[in-house]
Amino acid sequence: MAAAPGATPDSAPAAGAGEVEGERVKPFTPEKAKEIIMSLQQPAVFCNMAFDWPAHHWTAKHLSEVLHDKQIRFRMGMKRTDTVPQFETTCAYVEATLEEFLTWNCNQSTISGPFRDYDHSKFWAYADYKYFISLFDDKTDIFQDVIWSDFGFPGRNGRESTLWIGSMGAHTPCHLDSYGCNLVFQVQGRKRWHLFPPEDTPFLYPTRIPYEESSVFSKINVVNPDLQRFPQFCKARRYMVTLKPGQVLFVPRHWWHYVESIDPVTVSINSWIELVEETSHEVNCHYLNRAVSALFDYRTSKVVEIQALRTNRDDMKKEGLNVHHHMEVEQMDDQDLLLGTIKQEAASPFGPDLVPVILSSEELPSERRGIFEGDGKDFVGKDGEHPGKLHCTKRQRMMSKNEDVVAEQTASDSSMAPSQTFISTDDLLDCLVNPQVTRIVAQLLIKGRSLWS
Template sequence: MAAGPGATTDTDPAAGAGEEEGEHVKPFTPEKAKEIVMSLQQPAIFCNMVFDWPARHWTAKYLSEVLHGKQVRFRMGMKSTDTVPQFETTCSYVQATIEEFLAWNCDHSGISGPFRDYDHSKFWAYADYKYFVSLFEDKTDIFQDVIWSDFGFPGRNGRESTLWIGSLGAHTPCHLDSYGCNLVFQVQGRKRWHLFPPEDTPFLYPTRIPYEESSVFSKVNAVNPDLKRFPQFQKARRHVVTLSPGQVLFVPRHWWHYVECTDPVTVSINSWIELEEDHQARVEEAITRMLVCALKSAEDPHNTRAWLNPTEVEETSHEVNCRYLNGAISAFYDHSRTSKVVETQELKTNGEDMKKDELNVHHLMEVEQTGSQNLTLETLKQEAAGPFGPDLLPVLPSSEKPPSERGGIFENDDKDFVGKGGEHFGKLHCTKRQRRMSKSENATVEQIASNHAAAPSQTFISTDDVLDCLVNPQVTKIVAQLLIQGRSL
C-alpha cells in the first residue's frame, strides 16, 4: 500500500495514501471520530485510522483466493464520452469469478470465458453493491477484518459493509443516498469522487427513474454534462478528491456523488451509518416507491427492466407497497415515542447545559468589552476551522470545469472553502439553508420546473415527466410530513 499523511489532490496522486509501519497511535479516539462523523457537514478524508485493519490487505488478488470459484455479478459499461449517464438499466451483466475478472483485466487479447464478448479497450467492469453478508456467507470470520468501531460505532464490522471491485473507468452515476451518511475505506487503487452539496439538488436535475430504493439519480452526466439540456448544472458547486489506499472518505448525508475508478484495479469497502433523520426519510421513500411502481407498472406491466434498477428484487405490487408505507409510518411513531421518553429524562440536564452556555456567551461579551477582542477573534477562528488537520482533510470546492470540457483533471481551490465544525448535519440544518436560498413562495415550484425547461419545444408529457414532479425530493418531504401530522391529530 502507498503511504502518506493526507488526501490525494488530483495534481499529486501519490501524496497522502496511508501510514508508516511504525505508527501505532491513531489521531482520533473512537469517541472523537464519531463526534466528527455525526456533526461534520463537509466531506472529509480520515488519514492514519486503518493501518492495523486486516482488511487493508484485501487486494483483488487476495479476494480471488478467499472467494475461489465463487461467481459474482459484474456490471459492464462502455468507456464512452456520451453526455447521457450510464444508468444500471442500460448496462450488461456478467457472472464471473474474480480470477476471471483479473485475467480479462490483464490479458487483453484472445480472452475466453464470461468476458469474451467484451473488448477491454471499450468496456469496464464493476462488481458493486456486494454485501459482505451474502458474499462471505460461509466465511463470516472475515467480518472482523473491518473495524468500524474505530470510528465510534461499536460492533460495526464487515457484516454492515459493502464491497466494490472495479476496473479503470468503472463508475456509478451521480446520485444521492436517501439514508444515512457514508464511510468509504479505499483498499486498492484510486477513485475520484465528484461531490455536490444537498442544497444544490435543483441544479442536479433529480429523477427517480431508474427506480432504486434510497437512491435519487441525477439526469446529468457529471463528468460530461449536456449544458444545453441542463443549463442549471453550471450553478452546482463541485467538490473533487481522489481517494487513495489507506484513506477513509466521509460523505455527509444527502451529498450527491459521482465515483469513478482511476486505476486498472480498485477495491473499496463502505458502510452507511444510520442517522436520526432516516426515520422520516423511510416514509418519503415508501411514498416514492408507491407512486413510481403504480404509474410505471400501469404504463407497461410487462417491461419493468426499463425503469426498475437491477438491484431492486423485491415485489412491486401496490398491496406490498401499501404495507411498506404503513410499516414506515408505524416505525416512525414507535421511534418518536421512544425518543420523547429519552428527551424527558434528559430535559433537566440539557437545561443546566443551556444555562452554562448562556454564561459562556456573557463571558465572551465581557471579554470583548474589556478590550480582549483579539483573543476572542482567535478563539472564533479556531472554532470556524473545525477539526481539520494533518489527519482530517476537507474535500474542497473546485472552480474548474469537468475534464471533458478542458481535457484535464480537477484541482482543488482552497480559497472557496469555509470549514463548519461541531454542528449536527441533518434535516433541520438543510431545511434552514434551503429556506435562506428560497426567498419567494414559488421557489420550490421554479426549482422543480427547471428540470423540465431543457426541452421547451417538447409538448408531449410522459409518465416520467409527471413522476419527476410528484416524487421530487422536496415534494415527497412535504407529503411525508402531512401524512405523519395527519396520523398524530
C-alpha cells in the same frame, strides 16, 4: 483529467502520528471518531485509522483466491464520453469469477469465457454493491477483517459492509443515498469522488428514474454535462478527492456523489451508518433543555462582550489611539464581532489525519470556464457571488447608534430568561401547534415537493 485536489496524505504513518514502545497509535479514539462523524457536515478523509485491519491486504488477487470459483455479477459499461449517464438499468451484466475478471482485465486479445464479447479497450467491469453477508455466506469469519468499531460503532464489521471491485473507468452515476452517512475504506487502487452538497440538489436535476428504493439519481453526467439541457448545473459546487489505499472517506448524509475508478483494479469496502439513534422522550427533553440553557448562557456572554468592545472603542476615542486601528474597530458591526468570536471558539477537527474534501479547481469543459475559477477558497459563482463564504456587506459602514439598540435589545431579551430554563412536554406541544410553526412547516413541505417534481 487532471489530478483532483483534496486529501493528499499517503496511507503511511504521518509524522507525529505517534508510536508507543514501537507500537503504532491511531490518531483518533473510537469515541472521538464517532463524535466527528456525528457532527461533521462536510466530506473528509480519515488517514491512519485502518492500517491494522486484516482487510487492508484484500487485493483483488487475494480475494480471487479466497472466493475460488464463486460466480460474481459484473456490470459492464462503455468507456465513452457522451453526456448521458450510464444507469445500472442500461448496462449489460456478466456472471464470472474474480480470476476470470483479472484475466480479462489484463487486456488479452484472445480471451475466452464470460467476458469474450467485451473488448477491454472499450468496456469496463464493476462488481458493485456486493454485500458481505451474501458474498462470504460460507466464510463468516472473514467479517472480522473489517473493524468499523474503530470509528465508534461497536460490533460493526464486515457483516454490515459492501464490497466493490472494478476496472479502470468503472463508475457509479451521480446519486444521493437517502439513509445515513457513508464510510468508505479504499483497499486497492484509487478512486476519484465528485461530491455535491445537499443544498445544490435543485442544480443536479434529481430523478427517481431509474427507481432505486434508497437512492435518488441525477439526470446529469457530471463529468461531461450537457449544459444546454441542464443549465442550472453551472451553479452546483463540486468537491473532489482522490481516495488512496488505506484511507477512509466520510460522506455525510444526502451528499451527492459520482465515483470513478482511475487505476487498472480498484477494491473498496463501505458501510452505511444509521444516524438516528432511538431515545426516550425524557432523554430528548433533557437534551433540549440543555440546548436552550446553553443558548441563553451564550447570548448573555455575547452581550457582555459587545458592551466591553463598545466601551473599549469609546476609550480609544478619548485617548486618541492609532487612527488606522481605530477605523478598523469602528467599521465592524455587531454581527461581525459575534461571527469572529464564534470562529475563534470553534475548534476545527481537521489536521494531518483528518483532511477535508475541498471545492474543485480542476479545469472544466470550455463552456464552463469562468464559472468555477481559482481554488476552493476563491470559488466564484455565475452571478459573481461566493457561495459558502461569509459576506461582510456592512463592513464599510461606520458603527452608529444601531449597535446600542442591538446590544440593549439582546440584553433585554437575556434578562427576561430565567437562569434555569425548563422545557416541558406542554411547551413542546404549544410550539408544534402554533400557527406560525404550522405555516413554516407547510412552506417547507411545498418547497420540498416542488424540488422533486
